[in-house]
Amino acid sequence: MPQRCLFALSLVGAIAWSTAGVPTALLAAGGNDTFKPGDPVEYIDFFGDPQTGRVRQVTSIGKIWVDVDGGGIDAVDAEDLRRPAAAADNPFASDEEKAKLAEMRTWQDSTGRFKVTAKLLRVEDEAVVLEREDGREVTVPLNKLSDTDRRFLAGDKTASNDEVGITPTDLGRAQLVDLSTTSPWGYTPDPEPAPASASASDAQHANGRIRFTLGQPLDIFERMVHLIIAPDQKRAYAITSHESPTLKDGYQSRVFACDLEKGAVDQVGYFATGQLPVDVSPDGKWIVAHSSSFGFGEKATASLYALSGENADPLGRWEPYRRDRGSRHESDIRWMRFVDDNHVLMVNEGEQVSLWSVPELEPVWAVDVDRFSHVREVVPEFSPGGKVVALPNPEGIALVEVLTGRKLGQIEVDDLSPFSVRFGFDPTGRKLAVIENSRCRVWHLDPPELIRDFAISQNIGTGEVHWVDEDRLLVDGRYLIDVNLRIWLWDYEHQSSKVEVRGNKVWAVVAPTPVDPWVMGSQLIPHQAALDVAAVLDPDDLLVVEPGAAMAVEVDLDLPPQQRRQIESAIVHNVESSGFRIDPTSPVKVIGDMSTGRAEEITYSDHGGLLRGRGTTQHVVAPNTVQLTIYYNDQPIWRYSNTKRAPHLLTLQEGETREQALDREMEQDPSVLAHVRIPTHIALGGADRPYGSTSGRYDKAGDRASTKRSTPPSSSRRRLPGATPSRPPTTRGDNSAKDV
Structure with missing residues (x-):
């Protein structure tokens, strides 16, 4: 069925039209003097593949319709076409x-x-x-x-600036790891190695703060994508990607090499065009990168470089997930890191994890996580000592020996979220935290035992998880979670482009706006204000919801009675499955409802193909939200919400108007509430907002002017020294022997 696609960026959008044939009414001869119908042409298509064909028609708006030799037709900008090859490195050259x-x-x-x-x-x-x-x-x-x-x-005729050739590799030679196999618990805590010596920067900056300017972005298209901190925290590499649409040969990266002891930039260099450096080996000898350009399959090539003085000399290139396996999208490399000086672990878009030896470029082991688990966007998590990696599998979380692929143990988890789950080992290697879907769980690993399971705010993302001390996690470089208190303790608001955590020191590159200079700084977290807040709180006094407690369920949805009853029954079932009792008189209420937000105006304009830039329509759209909220004494303490907003890409079915398409896209499905898991442990205020926040840059964290503490309503005020607990005993369960 022919479809029309509408694009919207922010509040200004565009319409892209796709049809089965050429709309001849818009064709115009003579719009281009370079090509004429029948001319043989060549071009690189959207996916980066070379194509040949003949010109069918030239339009007056710069598009040329080409009959592709392989079948079909394509609309190509005149500047992207060429006649038969004349360059030795062109894929069409004879x-x-x-x-x-x-x-x-x-x-x-x-x-x-x-x-x-x-x-x-x-x-x-x-x-x-x-x-x-x-x-x-x-x-x-x-x-x-x-x-x-x-x-x-000077006479070395083998010297070349061209990229080295691609080394043929076969992932099929790797040992295949089966995450579904059972094995006795064999994990031994792998702690963080003790530092060889104190960093000079630590001696110079006792409070952990360093701040210096990196440089100015080239334009709004250059963004900070990686921040690499050396293990000894003496050097760092800040890496940018310039993704301007004018770059025809791939994105351009810059590398800012920093001396953290001096607090200064050593040098700034441009990396090879179309290559994005991702990590530096612990010994500082190697750089690993992958190809970087727009489109599927454009991040499929990995490259190894040797650091030599100020230069990075190319040593080898390979395609870990060749394009003959699955789709072009699955061949792209999404994540890669050095395990040690001679091994690189990587993940592709098809959720396949593999270990490679360098510089040999040989596969060691591989596992198809997508085959063994429904989890998407897999990000491996190394133990502090780097010997073990945590990966999702059908039964939960597998601990795998990095260099051999041997499964060391299994943490049984029957309800792991399918999306954006992140792991974090504590510095001793004895605890593992899991952040996913408004939930925080912590296991003790020697042997495995769940010791904490509590709700966190839906506003907390699922970025990298780092333990900054024995009781606290920093999530996504911003959200400080106190595991002992079961609360979101602090929100370190900032304008950071990239954040890296080493121990309790956070390194960040910040820029208030896309055109301001990048500033690199460090900060010890948690700072004293956060510690002061935590010191007066008691985990038992804060806990208001745990298994065995009573809950009332209400559904306030404008639906037919039968559908409303079905959703209410499902919510009741989920409440009981989490270990709670149903009591309509309970001060703890679970309420499902819908709400409409503030209307906003969005403009869609014709975009793409022959209709590029022609015609606009404006629409007033209000976001629709379906939500499930837990209240304690009429104060919200936890919320799940799903909001529908005006889409950036709107697809029109045949015969459908824009208004009808928008109505279809904005229609909410209240039945999603029937599948929401009810959290088992909720602390006062800890699941809906932080106890304090710090606005601005990391180097300002803890300053009196930038720190604020939230004050809860009187009905749920936190316990202060000398105060009596505000939590009534009726909300506590009778079967709470296990402290999680």
Whole structure:
């Protein structure tokens, strides 16, 4: 069925039209003088694949319709088309063309930012004269050339700025790990190694604070994507990705090499075009990167570089998840990290985890997590000593020996969330925290035993989980969770682009706006204000909901009576399944309802294909929210919500108007409330908001002017020194022998 697609960005949108044929009414001959119907052409399509075909028609708006040799038609910008190949490195080039241009090589300046394909004519007056493919001469000073080019001029004819060839690899040679197998518990706590010596920066900055400027973004398209802190916290690498739509050969990355002891940037360099550096080996000898460009399959190639002075020399390239396996999307690398100096662990978009040895580029072991688990967006979590990795599996969480793939143990979890679950080992390697779906659980690992299970705010994301001390977690570099108190203790609000945590020190790159200079800073967390708040709280006094307690259930939905009763029955079942009793008179109420937010105006405009930029329509849309809230004495203490907003991409079915499509997309499904898990333990205030917050940058955390503490309503005020507990005993269960 033909469909029309509407795109919306923020409150300004666009319509992209897709049809089964060419809308001939909009075709216009003579709109382009370079190509005419019947001309053979070549181009790289949206997915990065070379295509050939013949021009069908030229439009007046810059689009050229091409009959693709492989079948179908495509609309291509005139600037993206070319006639038969004339460059040796072009995928369409003939053997004759390649032979003709055999003398051509890629020349590069010392920054790595500028490249040109040319042949050497002569060296004169401390400069090199090159002839480009179009015949024009280019003169470049010798001191501006890369080290590789200077070696080439000195007689090393093998020196090349071109990327090394792709090494053939076969993931099928790797040992296949079966996460579903049962095995006796064999995990031994793997603690964080003791530091060899105190960092000079720690001695200079006793409060843990360092602050210095990295540099200015090139434009709004450059963003900070990685922050790598060396194990000794003496060096760091901040990595950006410039994703401007004008970059035709892939995204451009910059690397800011930082001396953390001096609190300064050593050097700034441009990485190879189309390559995104991701991690540096612990010994500082290797850099691992992957290809980086727009489209599926454009992040499928991994590269290994050797750090040599100021340069990163390419050593090898390989495709860990080749495109002949599954879709192009699944070949993309989503996550990769060094395990030690000679091994890299990575995950693709198909949820396949694999370990590779470097520089040999050989697979060691692999596991298809998608096969063994319904969890998506898998992110492995290393033990503090780096010897063990935690991965999801059908029965819960598997602990796997990193270098061998041997399964060391299994943590039984029968209700692991399918999306965005994150793990975090404590520094001793004896505890593992799991953050997922408004829930925090903690297991003791020697042997495995659940010691905490409590609700947290839905506002808390599922970013990286780090223990900053024996009782507290920092989630996503921002949310401080006190495991002992079962509360969201503090919110470190900030404008950080990237955050990394080492022990209780948080390193962050911040920028108030996309065009402000990046500033790198560090902060010890938790700061004293947060510790002062936690010191006067008692976990038993804060706990208001636990298994055995009574709850009342109400459903306030504008639905047919039968459907409303079905949803209410399902919620009652979920309440009882979590260990609670139903009592209509209980001060703890579970209420399901819907609400409508403030209306906003959104504009959709025609976009894409032949209708690009033509016509706009405006619509007033109000977000719809279906929610399940737990109240204690009429104060909300936990909430699940699902909100429908105006979509950025709106697909119109055949014969459907924009208004009808919007109504369809905005329609809520209240039955989702029937599948919401009821949390078993809720502390006063700990699941809906933090006890305190710090606004601004990390280097301001804890300052009197930027710190605020929330004051709860009188009906649920937290216990202070000398005060009596406000929690009535009627909300406590009778079967609470196990303290979780």
